[in-house]
Amino acid sequence: MEACVFDLDGVLVDSEPVWEEVRREFVAEHGGTWQPDTQSRLMGMSTPEWAAYLHELGVAMPADQIARAVIEEMADRYRLEMPLMPGARETVRRLAAHYTLGLASSSPHALIDVVLDESGLREYFVTTVSTEEVGRGKPAPDGYLEAARRLEIYPKDCVAIEDSSNGLRSAYAAGMRVIAVPHPRYPPAPDALALAWRVLPGLDALTPDLLA
Missing domain, CATH: 1.10.150 (DNA polymerase; domain 1)
Incomplete structure (x- = not known):
């Protein structure tokens, strides 16, 4: 990866x-x-x-x-009030020390910018892609393919971190290895979850050792 x-x-x-x-x-x-x-x-x-x-x-x-x-x-x-997920800041900083980071979101750039600025995480991401910039939203692979293109890294050499059914389908269709971190209130459908390479209980379990 x-x-x-x-x-x-x-x-x-x-x-x-x-x-x-x-x-x-x-x-x-x-x-x-x-x-x-x-x-x-x-x-x-x-x-x-x-x-x-x-x-x-x-x-x-x-x-x-x-x-x-x-x-x-x-x-x-x-x-x-910025509702960051538990361990979000620590996970991003931990992985940024070992991997190139990108972001592929269905949110508009106006909200992506607010989140990254308010949380202090902007500096860790080489590129951010909103699906408003591509032809189709998730579950189509367009957003993830565009992120890989901007990073100049083949999709097969990227791992995607997702939670939703459509997100899992999107990253998998792009040819990325997918790690699912399901949201307890909005769990993905079983068929989408089956596409994941790993299923984690939370961001704290997402470590460089796991990816290696």
Whole structure:
């Protein structure tokens, strides 16, 4: 392994509960109807994809306005309190001493920047990719392939750190070795988890020795 490519939401920052709360409230306040499978479907979608989906749920606003309003609310929440996952800072610093680090996230760059700046982790990542910069969101491999291209490292020589079903599928489709760190509240589907090379109980178990 030459590089580690991290997902952001659910891996480094415990953002899925915040995303769910913000988008659920937004849908309710703007005349839409939240469905039982909405949260699982949203996980991994790019910004244009999830904004269009919220419009389909009945939000009577153009998708670009939906995206802008939700992202602004998310940024405000992050600045008020940054919900980093346990061990996130330590894990990034530990692996950065041995591997090139990249990030491939479904979050827009505006939120990626807030997280990395507020957490003090920006300096450790050689590149960051948002799926808003590529053709398709997760589970398509586009984001991970773009991260590998920018790092100038073959995907097969990268390990991806993921938590969600669509994220695991995306990294696997890109040809990366995948480590799953499932979120206890939003566990991946069994078929997606089966794609993982390793399944870890938390970031503290992610060490250079494991990758070696």
